[in-house]
Amino acid sequence: MAYIDGFVLAVPTANKDKFVEHARKGDSVFMDLGAVRVFECWGDDIPDGKQTDFRRAVQAKADETVVFSWIEWPDKATRDAAMAKMDDLMKTDERMDPEKNPMPFDGKRMIYGGFAPVMTLGD
Known part of the structure; x- marks a missing residue:
């Protein structure tokens, strides 16, 4: 069964192009590792909630856009094997090197987690 890593983050709206380039490089590593x-997904219709919402979850500022991202893995074992390689890749692969591919957002406000699907519809 598939396994999903999900992420929500706030990106300065002015950094959209930088974010896309950062993601293009970094996400290719996940694909190489079996994703x-x-x-x-760049936020387009992010309503304010009454108790919480996406913007508050990542403390998005007025000049930031919420990004919702996920990685689909064929299974948890493939994901775990990929994550086990990440520390080394951050030192050896330019796509994961924070100096060569810096995050154009505040990574401390990113929320993420791994999820086991309990139901899927469609493709």
Whole structure:
């Protein structure tokens, strides 16, 4: 069964192009490590909630856009094997090197987690 890594982050709206380039480089590593597909979704219709919402979850500022991303893996074992290689890749692969591919957002406000699907519809 597939396994999903999900992410929500706030990106300065002015950094959209930088974010896309950063993601293009970094996400290609996940594909090389066995990911089925990766989605990077730029916030378009993010309503304010009454108790919480995406913007508050990542403390988005007025000049930031919420990004919702996920990586689909064929299974948890493939994902775990890929994650086990990440520390080394951050030292050896320019796509994961924070100096050569810096995050154009505040990574401390990113939220993420791994998810086991309990139901899927469609493709």
